[in-house]
Amino acid sequence: MKHMTPGLTEKKLYVYYDERYPYSWIPHNVAKHISKELEKYDFEVIDAPSLQRVLGEGSKDTNKEYVVVFAQDVVPDLVLDNPDNPTSNSLLRRFLNAGQIIVWMGDSPQYVGRADDNQKLNPPVMQNVLSMNPNYITTNKRISLTISGIVLSLPLWVGTKPHNKTPPHGVSGVSINPLAVAIDNVQYAHAFIISYKQSASGFVRIYDFPINKEELVTKQFIRGILGVATRDVTTPIWNKIEILSEEVNKIDEKFDTKFNTLKSEIDTFKTTINEILKLEKEILEVIQKKCENKE
Structure with missing residues (x-):
């Protein structure tokens, strides 16, 4: 589907889903x-055959920006050159080398699946195809967003499988931009962009x-997802406005509370002043009467 942003390259937006293929965490x-x-x-x-077609188009057409969100977290065999032992010559990688974008969520891209087969293969997709470090730690803690993650409007979540953010040994020509890191070990990233051409494109891992x-x-x-997929200015602003609106409402509530408290204290103070003035008047009247009696 076409998506135009004024003054920017035409985007073609796709989401992959094919129930004939297995899944891991989604x-x-x-x-x-x-x-x-x-x-x-x-x-x-798009389904797996259409995904194969789209990746093929995107690997050749650099005049348009192709974005594919994987709603399933198992790589279909159709986009790899050899499902049992894939290489960087796979269609999946050629698509990324052309400066296009893949958004991945759920489990790591470590499994490969075939149509109508629940069995998942576990070849070295991460390191051989994506130049992604396969080393990860298991955790269950809230992530910490980087500046890039905040700008792209990512929310907070409890991460479970952050990967080492350095490229595998011997890999060059790629850069990794962390979007969210482990709160107690910044060497491991819960979300990141592996770029193969432009810094803003590549393999985007989130959630x-x-x-x-x-x-x-x-x-x-x-x-x-929209923030990392489209990177439109409107998406981050939309998110920030909602956050700002919530903050303004909190401030307004605090102001109302403080105003009501202050008003109550002022009323109490006024009552006290009036009682003091009344007492002072009574004292003056007593003094005046005593003076009159002496005379």
């Missing part, structure tokens, strides 16, 4: 739900946790 019903949500923002839902319920696909969840 069940088919959730993947379908994510796809339906992204359709509202001009993403075209490293089991997305196994439709309720997890919130408004903020979708906005995070």
Whole structure:
């Protein structure tokens, strides 16, 4: 689907979902739900054969920006040169080398699947195809967003599988920009962009946790995908305005509370002053009477 941003390159937006292929952390019903949500923002839902076609087009057409969001977290065999032992000559990598964008969520891109087969292969996709460090740690802590992650409107989440953010040994020609790091070990990133051409394009990894319920696909969840996928100015501003609005409401509530407290204290002070003035008047009247009696 075409997506135009004034003054910028034409974007073609796609979301991959194919229930014939297996999954890891994102069940088919959730993947379908994510796809339906992204359709509202001009993403075209594509299956594995269509994905193969789109990646082929994107690897040759550098005049347009292609963005593919993977709603399923298993690589289909059709986009690899050898599913059992893929290489950097795979269609998936050629697409990325052309400066296009893939957004990946859920489990790491470590599994490969075939149509109508629940069995998942575990070849070296990460290091051989994506130049991604396969080393990770297991955790269950809230992530810490980097400046880049904040700018791209990513929300906070509890991460479970951050990867070492340095490229594998012997890999050159790629750069890694962390979007979210482990709060207690910044060497490991929960979200990042591996760039193969331009710094703003490449393999974008986000949401490293089991997305196994439709309720997890919130408004903020979708906005995070839109932020990294389209990188339009409107998406971050939209998010920041909502945050600012919430902060203003909090300030307004605090002001009302403080104003009511201050008003109550002023009323109490006025009552005290009036009582003092009344007492002072009574004292003056007593003194005046005593003076009159002496005379």
